[in-house]
Amino acid sequence: MQVVWLAETRHMSARKIRVLIxxxxxxxxxxxSEILSSDPDIEVIATAGDPFVAADRIGEEVPDVIxxxxxxPRMDGLTFLQKIMSQHPIPVVICSSLAEAGxxxxxxxxxxxxxxxxAKPRLGSKQFLEESRIELCQIVKxxxxxxxxxxxxxxxxxxxxxxxxxxxxxTHAMVETTEKIVAIGASxxxxxxxxxxxxxxxxxxxxxxxxxxxxxxFTRAFADRLNTLCDITVKEAExxxxxxxxxxxxxxxxxxxxxxxxxxxxxxxxKEGPLVCRHRPSVDVLFxxxxxxxxxxxxxxxxxGMGDDGAxxxxxxxxxxxxxxxxxxxxxxxxxxxxxxIKRSAVDQVLPLQAVAGAILAxxx
Numbered sequence: 001m002q003v004v005w006l007a008e009t010r011h012m013s014a015r016k017i018r019v020l021i022x023x024x025x026x027x028x029x030x031x032x033s034e035i036l037s038s039d040p041d042i043e044v045i046a047t048a049g050d051p052f053v054a055a056d057r058i059g060e061e062v063p064d065v066i067x068x069x070x071x072x073p074r075m076d077g078l079t080f081l082q083k084i085m086s087q088h089p090i091p092v093v094i095c096s097s098l099a100e101a102g103x104x105x106x107x108x109x110x111x112x113x114x115x116x117x118x119a120k121p122r123l124g125s126k127q128f129l130e131e132s133r134i135e136l137c138q139i140v141k142x143x144x145x146x147x148x149x150x151x152x153x154x155x156x157x158x159x160x161x162x163x164x165x166x167x168x169x170x171t172h173a174m175v176e177t178t179e180k181i182v183a184i185g186a187s188x189x190x191x192x193x194x195x196x197x198x199x200x201x202x203x204x205x206x207x208x209x210x211x212x213x214x215x216x217x218f219t220r221a222f223a224d225r226l227n228t229l230c231d232i233t234v235k236e237a238e239x240x241x242x243x244x245x246x247x248x249x250x251x252x253x254x255x256x257x258x259x260x261x262x263x264x265x266x267x268x269x270x271k272e273g274p275l276v277c278r279h280r281p282s283v284d285v286l287f288x289x290x291x292x293x294x295x296x297x298x299x300x301x302x303x304x305g306m307g308d309d310g311a312x313x314x315x316x317x318x319x320x321x322x323x324x325x326x327x328x329x330x331x332x333x334x335x336x337x338x339x340x341x342i343k344r345s346a347v348d349q350v351l352p353l354q355a356v357a358g359a360i361l362a363x364x365x
Contacts, residue, residue: 016043017144020063022054022080023047023095024072031121032067032095032136039137049073051080062088065143067095067118070105078109085113091143095120096218103221110191115143115333119215134278142188142306146333180206180297180364181243181266183259183290183317185283187213187305189333193353194303195226198248200357203231206299206364207243209251209259209268209290211281213305216253223250239270251281258289266294277309283337287313296321299363301356302347303327305337315346323363324348325356 019042021032029047036042045061048054050072066084070077077094084090092114096106106117116139121132182205186193190212198208214222219236226234226248235241237249237257243266251257256276258269276282283302287310290298300317302310304327318324324347326338331353341347351359 016041017140018043018045018061018064019140020045020054020057020066021047022049022051022066022072022077023069024049025069028069028095028120035121035133035136036140038133042137042140051075051077051083054080058090063090065091065093065140067093067140068109068114069120070094070096070109078105078112081109081112081114089113091115091146093118093139093143103218106218107191107221107225115146116188117214117218119218131275131280134275138278138307139188142334142336145306145336146188178297179264179266180299181259181290181294182206182208182299182301182360182364183286183294184208184210184301184303185286185305185310185313185337186211186303187279187283187307187309187334187337189304191222193327193331193333195229196353197301197303197356198226198230198232198234200354201230201232201360203246205232205246205361207245207266208232208248209237209243209257209286210248211251211257211283211286211310213279213281213309214253216255219250219253226250237268237270240267242267251286254280256281256285258285259293260289261293277307279307279309283310284313287317291316291320291322294320294322298322299360300324301326301360302338302341303353303356304332304334306334307336308340310337311340311344311346314341315344318346318348325359326350327356328352 019036021029023029033044037044045063046057048057052074068077081092093116094106094109094114095118097120118139223234223236233247236252241249249268256271256273260267260269277284300314300322302314314324326341326347328350329335
């Protein structure tokens with residue numbers, strides 16, 4: 001299939017993010033369209049039941065973002081994604097079911113150039129649908145900004161809770177142990193950034209706890225994939241897992257991850273709760289717990305991502321004596337999260353991604 005593109009269809013004066021929805025389910029197309037159209041900054045310009053129809057729609061008007069299903073008739077989403085990226089790159093958000101096979105395919109899509117993964121919305125309570133709306137709209141906005149377009153003013157979407165909703169402010173940091181731990185937060189573009197960072201760490205690297213904004217089940221597949229590539233062990237975190245040298249624990253999707261301590265032993269706690277900074281898991285929640293329970297023994301790292309999740313928590317880490325590192329703009333897919341932390345004077349070092357592993361090891365020594 002040859003995708004035929006218009007030479008130029010985008011008017012620079014257009015303010016809305018134009019989205020094409022590609023999914024073989026009419027119900028999913030309608031649900032996604034209603035959710036995205038509820039945001040005044042987003043316009044659904046077309047929907048398509050398969051990649052061939054999508055190619056025709058793109059020939060009529062090139063969207064800013066495409067949401068793409070994996071399993072479709074006539075041509076699967078991965079094949080269509082490869083054609084898009086080779087002929088005329090457009091930000092693509094993979095919309096996948098919460099099945100294990102779907103998670104594996106979605107991770108391949110990230111390797112092929114997709115920007116983000118979202119879980120297909122399901123019918124449920126009013127709270128569930130509202131959280132889906134917040135997350136879907138945020139992801140589409142992040143995808144649009146990842147292609148060097150002009151950044152649009154972020155629309156404040158409520159509720160936008162702080163980490164107080166999960167963890168109360170710390171009164172003092174615990175410093176009785178000298179064992180170092182590393183807390184890492186990432187969002188858009190973070191899957192590839194984490195792969196590069198963790199692959200560069202030796203088998204005896206300090207214990208690591210990670211929040212990557214990603215739907216549930218996808219985090220387990222992501223952790224399993226990294227575990228095959230890295231010298232350190234990588235796993236999806238479970239409550240009471242010990243944070244030890246040579247192991248990285250990744251927050252499970254749809255759950256907050258907190259660092260805790262009992263004597264000299266660091267461990268993690270997995271909690272439910274409201275969205276914090278429009279996310280669950282939230283980087284702010286992890287960073288605040290690291291400030292409280294690790295203090296000066298922690299190293300905080302904030303990687304690529306849209307929004308400000310993690311900025312407040314990183315400032316708390318710095319104030320508790322932790323070393324703090326932000327990925328630089330040149331190597332970020334989206335510079336939002338690191339930039340917000342920098343603007344709050346929460347960052348000690350701003351480094352290219354390739355230098356972060358070395359900085360972590362230097363602090364650990």
